[in-house]
């Protein structure tokens with residue numbers, strides 16, 4: 216059985232954690248391939264709620280090996296606090312594997328993230344402040360620190376020196392901050408080496424051997440398609456590739472191994488941080504979606520911006536990821552609206568546009584063109600099959616499927632594992 220990718224089809228927070236956890240019981244490996252602890256994935260198992268940031272959501276399934284791939288950026292302090300938190304709750308985390316090629320989020324990367332955002336003022340990205348962008352910038356600039364560097368003090372010192380050489384100039388002369396001491400950083404990083412050692416592995420080899428042995432590997436994306444550094448709403452994006460191709464580079468698995476790409480799609484839209492969002496609502500409907508959907512960031516606690524479903528974005532996600540399926544989440548949140556508007560196209564400077572414009576200025580001007588679908592008032596949280604849904608909810612799902620360009624294979628009707636309608640099996 217080959218590999219599957221599960222990723223966000225919008226601006227993140229679509230319910231990837233729940234979807235991954237649902238499949239976790241039937242897969243052998245769950246792999247994070249990009250991002251870091253900017254992610255906040257909520258998993259509800261019975262009466263227990265878990266918020267995972269860096270660890271793959273498969274960590275909650277005992278038979279599954281969780282893997283942090285080479286494309287992920289790892290903050291060791293966050294890693295250990297997350298592991299400790301899970302251990303205290305009785306979760307066995309001993310199977311975790313971490314790529315020796317993954318880059319480390321150093322304390323100075325976190326500092327640089329915060330000061331640059333402050334410096335940008337009104338033009339800020341609204342990052343999570345976790346050092347994600349600066350760590351990927353160091354990686355691309357070839358001055359990054361990798362997990363394997365912790366096992367060679369001399370190399371580590373040279374690399375920290377190289378990284379801080381320019382940064383200290385910028386911090387002191389441009390941002391008016393104190394210089395960061397090289398020794399202190401090296402000491403702090405070395406302190407993690409022994410604790411980290413049992414988890415460090417050649418994850419590329421492990422995953423490819425697993426696939427040769429017909430094991431099931433699930434790649435869990437962080438963030439979402441529209442936050443992708445190449446395909447998202449640049450510059451209001453994250454600094455990695457959450458889109459499907461990122462799974463290949465971020466885990467070292469070839470595209471020929473991937474047979475299924477599942478887009479997690481919220482039945483409406485949310486976004487955290489700055490950037491364009493055509494269907495955003497500033498009225499009581501937006502408030503109601505936020506309240507009923509519990510739309511508050513798991514990582515930063517910021518209120519999420521809320522709006523109606525945007526089919527232009529869903530179609531775009533189908534295209535750039537080669538989606539085979541959608542997992543539609545939070546349909547239950549829409550219960551109670553008499554009518555539900557769905558954005559089917561944009562109007563840009565008087566023209567009707569059916570597909571996502573590639574020009575940033577056009578997207579900033581895009582006004583949603585809505586079609587209104589009839590709503591439903593019946594409680595759907597107990598629905599187990601598609602036919603249990605009220606007719607109007609069925610029609611809403613069918614309309615979204617038609618507009619979005621891939622089959623909807625599962626529907627979330629509540630946060631719990633079992634609050635899911637499975638239509639087509641993923642495995």
Ligand code: GDP
Pocket residue numbers: 223227228229230231232233254255256257258259508509513543544545546547548626627628629630631
């Ligand atoms: P992720 O970052 O994509 O994993 O998503 P988040 O965890 O940040 O946000 C999704 C939120 O919706 C979490 O609080 C989930 O528990 C919750 N959730 C997921 N699926 C459903 C669903 O079908 N219905 C409802 N009501 N909540 C859901």
Ligand code: IMO
Pocket residue numbers: 223226227228229253254255256340341342343344345346347348436437438439442451452453454486487488489
């Ligand atoms: P999950 O995995 C929603 C957003 C931030 C900001 C932008 C860049 O839970 O879906 P960064 O710190 O990554 O440099 O911030 O990306 N962002 C997310 N928004 N869900 C996430 O993760 C996000 N991770 C980053 O709000 O706008």
Ligand code: MG
Pocket residue numbers: 227228229254255256257513
């Ligand atoms: Mg989230």
